[in-house]
Amino acid sequence: MDGHVSYPPEFADEYRKKGYWLDKTITEVMDESFERFASNPLLISAQSGRVFTYREFGALSTRLALHLKALGLKLYDRVILQVPNQPEVLLAYLAVMKAGGIPIMALPPHQEAEIGYFARHSDAVGLVIPSIFSKTDKQQMAANIMKAAASLKLVLVTGGEPREGFHALDQLLADPIEERVDAETLPRANPDAPAVLQLSGGTTGVPKLIPRTHNDYVYNFLCNADISRLSRENIMLVAIPQEHNFALACPGFMGLVSRGGCEILSSVPSPEAAMKTIQEHRVTHWTAVPAMIIGMLNHPDRDKYDLSSLQLILTGGSKLNPEVAYRIRPELGCDVQQVLGMAEGPLFWTRLDDPEEVRFTTQGRPQSPGDEFKIVEPATGEEVAPGALGELWCRGPHTIRGYYRAAEHNAKAFSPDGYYKSGDLVRLHPTGNIVVEGRIKDCINRGGEKISAEEIENHILADPRIDNCACVSMPDPVLGERVCAFVVLKPGRELTLPELNHFLLEERRIAKFKLPERLELLGAMPLTNVGKLNKVALRQMVAEKLQN
Ligand code: J2J
The missing domain is CATH 3.30.300.30 (ANL, C-terminal domain)
Incomplete structure (x- = not known):
């Protein structure tokens, strides 16, 4: 694919030899779970209460993929997803990939400036939107964007009557096209090709697109599902945007699916909504940013809810202050696992059996033995003395080698030998974990x-x-x-x-x-x-x- 920086062959060979890369596509790995855990609940919408089993979810995503193909979607076509936290976001995600396309994981609040840019920059052919989001008419937004993005032809709308020329996602999901068209006709992506385009945290004038390949992303979530010890007994609440790398693959939806667990997907991020959902669904795992944990700890009505099912909070995205970490076990009755994550791929995790001090005061160590990192003087790339402050640089089997269609920026954002320069200022803890102290990125x-x-x-x-x-x-x-x-x-x-x-x-x-x-x-x-x-x-x- 043009504009994609592949892993150098010697690294790719090594990642295969070590068993990190399986040469399977994401949907092949997901399909194995849909079959294996067929009658288990896979997804429950916290708002509508609708429950999907593994079998049902697999079948619906294949159905939608067949529709997308019939509507003209081709191998490696880009489709922007902008659906809030409801099951359609995950159905569309899987369906685009099953049809051979590449979903672009935009966020629900993005408007014309951001979505228009993604469409033009990636030559996206498709866009999946809710009819209205937060009082914004998204269909109008799509129509405006189409005027300046010639590639954009296919707009799928959920939750409202589509305009002329747009398609109702809900109708496609209700139409059993699989009775007329064989699912075997769907194309297969190359596992080394980009599977998903994630969005960069952003330090530049426009957000960068992050190409995660099937091989790297599958390894990403299989590996961290182990680190978080997920199992089919687990019920995980996700109320951060589902499109985020954290909610999707760390271990998130895909890690959980690989183990047979059940996700409760909520579109309301407030502490009250989280507590109500935890009580109602006996949630065991909660993927949350520190602000949500603080909101719950400080909530005046916390004692009114039964949170006793909660076993583990997975947190990252910003720093969990130790003072907050130390309150979690006594006040919420569960453990916390920290992840320093980046949509570009690097992941550092505290381990569940690390001593308390390490779990509460560091942001973890690399998730894979194949991960390499160094802490450097940003201007020279020279490694700093152990324990000194420096910029974190990373490379490995689930870290990208370049942003999509961004050659000029890539020359600055990656070292000549392929390390991603995170822009985070960290120091090495004596245990080998790292501690985030600040950042140099703007x-x-x-x-x-x-x-x-x-x-x-x-x-x-x-x-x-x-x-x-x-x-x-x-x-x-x-x-x-x-x-x-x-x-x-x-x-x-x-x-x-x-x-x-x-x-x-x-x-x-x-x-x-x-x-x-x-x-x-x-x-x-x-x-x-x-x-x-x-x-x-x-x-x-x-x-x-x-x-x-
Ligand atoms: C301090 N800063 C952190 C942490 C991320 C899991 C979790 C988070 C993200 C994510 C992710 C931090 N302590 N524990 O993709 O899979 C800041 C750093 C980092 C940037 C990346 C995942 N965890 N950060 O937040 O791409 O500054 O990914 O470089 O959105 O968030 O942001 P993003």
Whole structure:
């Protein structure tokens, strides 16, 4: 596939020889489970209560794949998925892959700016959307995007009457095409080809697409399903966006399916909803970002819920502070497993039998013996002394070698010998685990959701009232960080935060979660002594204001 950086042959050979890569596609591995655990419940929608067995889910995803093929989807065609946390997101995910296509895992809040960009950049042919999301007419969004993205032909809509030319996903799922067309006609992808395009956490003007191959992604979730010791007895709650690497493959939906467990998929991330669902479905495992755990720990009504079924919280996306980690066993009655994860592939896990101090104060060690990492001086790539602070670089059988169609950026984001430069500042713990201490990449981590400063700054600079701007993180007790925009106005202009955000939403059509939550007006930007924008000073400035 054009624009995909393959693993060098000597590494691929090694990964096969060591048994990491199985040369199976994701759907082949999923189909084995659909057959093996046929009558077990696989997925329950927390909102509708609908239950899918393994057999049913396998059959429905094949049916939808046959429809997609009949509608013209071809091997390696890209299809953007933007469905909120309801079963259709996973059915569409599997169906696109079964039809030989490559799903692009967009997030439900993304708007025209993001989806339009993904469509143009990837020449996507398909888009799967809800009719309405968070009061936004997604069908209108799709129609607008189609004007500038010539490749986009196939729009599937869930939960509403489709416009002319669009297709109702629910109707396709109800039409037994498999009685007319043999499933054997579906194409088979090469296991070394990209299976899924994930989204990068974002440090650049536009989000980068991350090609995960079948071989690397299958290994990814089979390996970490072991590390989390998943089994068919497990019931896992997922209320973070299902499209995320964490919810999909770490171990997430696919890891759980490989072991025969059941996922409870919820579209409501609040602590109350989580507690209600845990009680109702006797949830044993919860995939959550630290902000959700803090929300539950501090919830005034926690004692009203029976959370005794809960065995393990899997958490990552942002740092779990040790003070919070130490409260989990006494207050929630369960264990916690930390993962430092990246959609680019690297995964570090605390192990379930590590001593408490290691489980609570480190972010783990690599998931696979095939993973390589080093902690380096970012400018030179020289390894730092053990225990010293440095940037984390990673390479291995489930870490990409390059972003999709991004040759120029790849030259900076990867070392010449193929290490992914994470942008995270870490130090080595004496146990060999790592501890995340900060980052050098210019993004804001809002409760696990990454927001590229440059991306938002570019949108803000398009506002005619604005002369200059810089976005930085400001501390938040629950989410960890939120976006603060520092702005220098053009002479005689005025601006409030609601006015700025109205411009970003209505004119720039960006996702709501990226909006600045504070605006600071400045006469001039602070500069470092070499004349560069001083973001450290800006972060300090807003942190001090928040303390007063
Ligand atoms: C501190 N920072 C962390 C952690 C991620 C599992 C879990 C998370 C992600 C994810 C993921 C962190 N402590 N435990 O893909 O499979 C920050 C780091 C990292 C960035 C990656 C998964 N866990 N982070 O969050 O691609 O800064 O992946 O580089 O969205 O999140 O973000 P993302």
